[in-house]
Amino acid sequence: MSAGNLFLPALGATGLVLSCAILLATANRDRQELATAEAAIVTSETRIEDFKSRVERLEGELEAARAEVADLRAAAEAGDEAPAEGEEVAALPETVTPVTPSTPGQGNVENGKKLFAECSGCHKIGAGAENGIGPHLNLLFGRKAASVTDFRYSDSLIRAASNGLEWHADTLSDYIEDPRTFASGTRMSYDGMKDAADRRDLLAFLRTYSDNPADIPEADPTAVGTDHTVDPEILTLVGDAEYGEYLSSECTTCHQASGGDDGIPSIVLWPEEDFVTAMHAYRDKVRPNQVMQLIAGRLSNEEIAALAAYFKDLEE
Amino acid sequence: MGLNRRTFIGSAVAATTLSAPMVRAAGHGKPRVVVVGGGAGGATAARYIAKDSEGAIDVTLIEPTRTYYTCFFSNLYIGGFKTIDDIGHSYGTLASEYGINVVHDWAIGVDRDAKTVTLAGGATVGYDKLILSPGIDFVDGAVPGWDLNAQNAMPHAYKAGSQSELLKAQLMAMPEGGTYCMVAPPNPFRCPPGPYERVSMVAHYLKANNPTAKILIADPKEKFSKQGLFEEGWANHYDGMIERVGPDFGGANVEVDPGAMTVSIDGEVTNVDVCNVIPAMQAGRIAEIAGVTDGNWAPVNAADMSTKADPDIYVLGDASQQGDMPKSGFSANSQAKVCANAVRGALTGSRVFPAKFSNTCWSLIETNDGVKVGATYEATEEKIAKVDGFISATGETAEVRKKTYEESEGWYTGITSDMFG
């Protein structure tokens, strides 16, 4: 059978009679855009102010540190407070490199440890901590952003690092407060810790793993990576990545293949074990999101393994 | 990703390709897929076939508009949460990154024996597999007094773009205390919660700018999608502003007069200031022209979205009659991926996996008050059949609702990247 008849599409008269109402709309859109731009300028100005005061504060602290160095030198030269037998005096830096302007004393480490539960699904810390969905957090303070070996960072953090971003109390605090505003393309899917006191406590806790490698307490267990345990046999399943690629198309309707996060978490480049565990947590309805419970609910163990095998290497 | 990175710039290059399709066929070129309609179903299908076949299949996408305005989030544009540019997308990446021949023209004929599609510009394009995802058209005479010539006086805004802008402009120009009337469509229609999300967004705008204005809905349906959630939200946020006349009180017996700007419901005539007429719908006309429809829609096989009428023609999205899935962008996108996998398998022998479908529809009721409904589906002999589903609960906390809205924003970026690359 053949159906070869033609029709001329009714294109509508929209191009012709766009009433003054459209002009009104356009004018209004322009006005809105102007308002948005103005608001953006105001925001930038306050940010500049913020930065200025931060620089001032850091300079103050630098001064204080320099004075302390001078005092210590003078004291050492004067011969008092000689180091005890076997004790080493740390080499005193000539120029003080960026100061981490927070000390463990400034926050409540115990509370910080509790708050770390929000992070521990992705980040491990303590003796033997390895990279998971996120990089491990040992020796975080003072390190260059995006610098843990073998962790695949988002382009956005790599860019920030090449622009000089280092992790100190202030930069970390800004990042944790609102990760996506701080680094828009970050794969860290975290809404942010809004309370400044909480952030201080959390940083005080993280800081205890940073000052000196020797300070990482042997006894402290590596943070538990997940909120759920799965049968170890499930974790040994080898996923069929090609099937995973097909199945992944159901995920990429919402989760961007590029790893971007605009309100739906990034799921690319996760270690397989974390991916599998998370999917089982949804399937077992331990994690709450309705859409994820539904989607995971009908995936078999093999299908979950296939997805994990595909997403672990997906880099666009 | 190992993509075929031939660059096709605009229709100039495409036109040369198209002028000699028969030569290519005779020369046993690559298998050819033609996709008609670059929306939620068509753009996704074209992209997946091109991406996954890595150049082994020649993909042509026929779409008249250069910028596709998504219907999804067009209500949020009307409510002032998005700009018109936020919801506009171009086909540049599909052409440059995926090597798809994007042809900006209308398909106006299909010859199933010769396996060709005729374009309004005169070209003929040959296919091995033809995928139609033309969306909807309106049923002639569905609302007495209204036809396409009346769409400037009484916009439908059920195809996004200039219609959405027109409706918004009319809303903004409404006199103080005026009446916005919506003539809601009968089932089945695209986006079951769409009219009611629209009412919410109109109410949001009026509450801030014209608080004594009224919204009147003439509805031929007894019940509607997410009704409990919408009615709860309307009572919470827009108390007294919205009146809905259901079929019991004549909501199915409506006539309009675009010249006089009146609406007659069960014989009672009301003057209105804005009249948003959303007529009954049918498959986009090209499906009927191709001869694959039965009544208003095109029946398809659930396993691969091929039509019951012709195994080499597939229909996706709103135009298809597939079973239990709602006509949504999410559904069209989901069906497109099942179809792409099957079409690629048929043409290149690549692995074909079992069909899996899913859908979630988010709606915004008021700032940060988002709700959702979703389900999973599978292919049976007879239809796409629902497996399991969920819906937001009434009385959820503000925090949950805010999260739901944020999730919808994430979904929007996700699905538009999935369609356009």
Ligand SMILES: Cc1cc2nc3c(=O)[nH]c(=O)nc-3n(C[C@H](O)[C@H](O)[C@H](O)COP(=O)(O)OP(=O)(O)OC[C@H]3O[C@@H](n4cnc5c(N)ncnc54)[C@H](O)[C@@H]3O)c2cc1C
């Ligand atoms: C107000 C509103 C809100 C919505 N909200 C949501 C939502 O939140 N979530 C959701 O999932 N869905 C939503 N939808 C539904 C969604 O937009 C549709 O279901 C979806 O777009 C269907 O995809 P499709 O591919 O079938 O058609 P479309 O996306 O409409 O694409 C069809 C394309 O085909 C082209 N075309 C038509 N005829 C021809 C021809 N002869 N030749 C060439 N090209 C042709 C058209 O130009 C068009 O670009 C909403 C719809 C509306 C109206």
